[in-house]
Amino acid sequence: MNSKIAKTFANCKREKRAALITYTVAGDNTKSNSLKILNTISKSADILELGFPHNTPIADGGQIQESSHRALKNGIKLKDVFKIVKEFKNSNPDKPLILMGYFNLIYQSGENNFLKNCKDSGVDGLIIVDLPYPENKKFSIKCKKKSIDFIQLVSPTTSDERMKKILKDSHGMVYYISMLSTTGGKLKVAPKKILQNYNKIKNINRSKNIVIGFGITDKTIAALKKADGLVVGSQLCKTITNSLKKRLNTAKVLNKMVYKLKKKII
Amino acid sequence: MKIKKGKLLIDQHDKNFMYGGKFGGNFVPETLKKPIDDLTKLFTKLRKDKKFLKERDECFKSYVGSPTPFIKLENLTDYLKGAQIYAKVVSEANGGAHKIYNATVHCLIAKKAGKKFIVGDTGAGYAGKMLSMAAKKFGLKCKIFMGAKDIKRQRPNVEAMKKNGATIVPVTTGSQTLVDAVSECMRYWVSNCDTTHMCVGSTVGPNIFIKICAWSTAQISRELFIQVKEEFGKIPRKIKLLNCVGGGSSAIGFWNEFMDTDAEFVGIEAGGPKNSNLHAAPLTNGSKIGILHGAAQYVIQDKEGQIGSTESISAGLDYPGISPLHCFLKDTKRARYTSANDEEALKAYQLVSKLENISPSLEPSHAFHEAIRLAPRLKSSEVIIVNSCGDSIKDKDIIKQKLGSYKR
Structure with missing residues (x-):
């Protein structure tokens, strides 16, 4: 277990803090700007999630939909996504990058071809929103063979029995969805309750790095900082939307936001 | 398969x-x-x-109104001088579809x-x-x-x-x-x-x-199976069941009980406007398999897998995907699929409403177009049944706009 993702979690643990994981959409609002954003926020972020946009995203709320829409309108294609990853990795070889998206794009590109492109560009992990367990079994084995972390998702509706099975087949990192919601929903569950569920998962296998996502903003992040990692996505997409409206330098504004988030969990 | x-x-x-x-x-x-x-x-x-x-x-009996009528379209049959055309008037169900x-x-x-x-x-x-x-x-x-x-x-x-x-x-x-x-x-x-x-x-x-x-729409063919037997004494050997398909719920229900018979199934997709590249006919136009709304199916999409735009005069058929059941029926060749364009559907609507006592909505009008096209080429011993699964009243605005007036 010496993936860059695992190393990053180990480092964070040594520093006794949660890992900060950001999510932005590749190509939002342009290809070059999204690369600039990655380069800038990687100073504060520990792991970067990069969305490859789909125009029918059934699990995303308004903020990420808007970012995806902007990116697609600007003509982003998968090959551009991989190019962005490659260029980012050239200047930040040790920073873990996780691609996140919907299965149809992988299906069309061909699983093996997609994974080859991941490997070539330096992708460290994959989150596929609509490829749940056990449907993802074969694909996750393929990922492992390429030393790419396939990140399983678990949610408040996941039964105990199912949770155990998912964790058993998971790689190093597991993503816990904090509540019943699409991305970008208001946190409607008490952080204490979320951490209770988190601990339940953690107790199944303490060696897994469990991150919490959905509904996490600068307002809610501090209350959850006991987790191994915390994902902020919609708030960053919203920040991009707002800074574009105000014609501000998106990378700069986003950098400030990510810095602020980081300060809240150290 | x-x-x-x-x-x-x-x-x-x-x-x-x-x-x-x-x-x-x-x-x-x-x-x-x-x-x-x-x-x-x-x-x-x-x-x-x-x-x-x-x-x-x-x-189904007391609330939906079962069975819905099964009628012979005598005037349309006489007019086209070919196969006998029937309609299962599902639009008579409570609510109109x-x-x-x-x-x-x-x-x-x-x-x-x-x-x-x-x-x-x-x-x-x-x-x-x-x-x-x-x-x-x-x-x-x-x-x-x-x-x-x-x-x-x-x-x-x-x-x-x-x-x-x-x-x-x-x-x-x-x-x-x-x-x-x-x-x-x-x-x-x-x-x-x-x-x-x-x-x-x-x-x-x-x-x-x-x-x-x-499982729910199967009620349509449960009724029809009995009605056809009553009309012909048995299930005729040369019988075609025509149904429009968008998502495909009425067609599956219309065909279900006839699955193991000789009945021929024809699904009619929305071909979109005549001189446009846009349509809602993934089966007819050879779309590739993709994932949409939780299921793998033939779906209108680009090379990357972004879901494609569709266009059809009928809102009910205006969908880029199609039921996995229809994909299965197509690949096993149990059903065949074709399309009718906006103009053809409108014309079919006009002809059927003029000659008959029913007024199909724009969705089944796609299927009626295929019936009108096929009937003259077939013998009078052959039977075509169209599922008239919606009433034109909901389309009155569109029809008025396209044809100048709407009468019901």
């Missing part, structure tokens, strides 16, 4: 819920796994429960599941109208997701939904039609699956929704 005889089509999937190893499945976010699993277990139990079946049949079967069954299930809220998607507005009607009857609070473009073009059904006390949520993302309404409805369910039952309006979506919908 083969269809098994003597086994319901909806049950011919493998352990991954795939038909023919290629179509369907449950490509859903983790959060929906449990609600889908719970619903699957409940439905599996209910469909074997004699009390539940009795309740359903009672509803086949969507009432699925809506009623979903409300019955929601009650059994102890849910107080029900949500659904709608394109032409029929699925929404029927769900709002049934929800009102069963005392469920109802929310309907509908594309903003469809809200404008299907006004009569929107008004009906409001009258039934449903909340209509206009969907303003993407193309603002059915595809976005289904996405938004699923998003809502992801956030509210603990208190709310979801009804998918057609034979699309995760496997359980395909099953429930097809």
Whole structure:
């Protein structure tokens, strides 16, 4: 277990803090700007999630939909996504990058071809929103063979029995969805309750790095900082939307936001 | 890939819920796994429960109005001088379309599941109208997701939904039609699956929704099978069952009981405007398999896998995907699929309404076009039955705009 993702979690643990994981959409609002954003926020972020946009995203709320829409309108294609990853990795070889998206794009590109492109560009992990367990079994084995972390998702509706099975087949990192919601929903569950569920998962296998996502903003992040990692996505997409409206330098504004988030969990 | 005889089509999937190893499945976010699993277990139990079946049949009889008429279109047959043309006038069902079967069954299930809220998607507005009607009857609070473009073009059904006390949520993302309404409805369910039952309006979506919908609309062919036997003394050898397909719920229901007979199935997709590249006919136009709304199916998309734009004069057929069951029927060659364009559907609507006592909506008018095209080439001993699954009243605005006037 010496993936860059695992190393990053180990480092964070040594520093006794949660890992900060950001999510932005590749190509939002342009290809070059999204690369600039990655380069800038990687100073504060520990792991970067990069969305490859789909125009029918059934699990995303308004903020990420808007970012995806902007990116697609600007003509982003998968090959551009991989190019962005490659260029980012050239200047930040040790920073873990996780691609996140919907299965149809992988299906069309061909699983093996997609994974080859991941490997070539330096992708460290994959989150596929609509490829749940056990449907993802074969694909996750393929990922492992390429030393790419396939990140399983678990949610408040996941039964105990199912949770155990998912964790058993998971790689190093597991993503816990904090509540019943699409991305970008208001946190409607008490952080204490979320951490209770988190601990339940953690107790199944303490060696897994469990991150919490959905509904996490600068307002809610501090209350959850006991987790191994915390994902902020919609708030960053919203920040991009707002800074574009105000014609501000998106990378700069986003950098400030990510810095602020980081300060809240150290 | 083969269809098994003597086994319901909806049950011919493998352990991954795939038909023919290629179509369907449950490509859903983790959060929906449990609600889908719970619903699957409940439905599996209910469909074997004699009390539940009795309740359903009672509803179909006294509330939906079963059986709907099966009539010979004498004038159209005389006019075309070929095969005998019949119609199964499903638009006579309560509410005016086949969507009432699925809506009623979903409300019955929601009650059994102890849910107080029900949500659904709608394109032409029929699925929404029927769900709002049934929800009102069963005392469920109802929310309907509908594309903003469809809200404008299907006004009569929107008004009906409001009258039934449903909340209509206009969907303003993407193309603002059915595809976005289904996405938004699923998003809502992801956030509210603990208190709310979801009804998918057609034979699309995760496997359980395909099953429930097809199991419900099968009532159409249960009735028709008896009616055809009464009319002809047996099931004629040369018989064609024509049905429009968007998501494909009425066609599956129309064909189900005839699966193991010699009846020929023809599905008619929406070809879109005459001189346009846009259409809603993934089977006719050779679209590739992709994942849409939780299921693998032939779907209009670009090379990358972004879902493509569609266009059709009929909101009910304006959907980029198609039921995995139809993909299965196509690949096993049990059914064949073709398309009619907007203009052809309008013309068929005009001819049928002029000659006959029925006035099909623009969706079945696509199927009537194919009947009108085929009939003169066939012998008078051959039989064509068209599922007239909707009434033109909901299309009065569009028809008025296209033809200058609308009479009913």
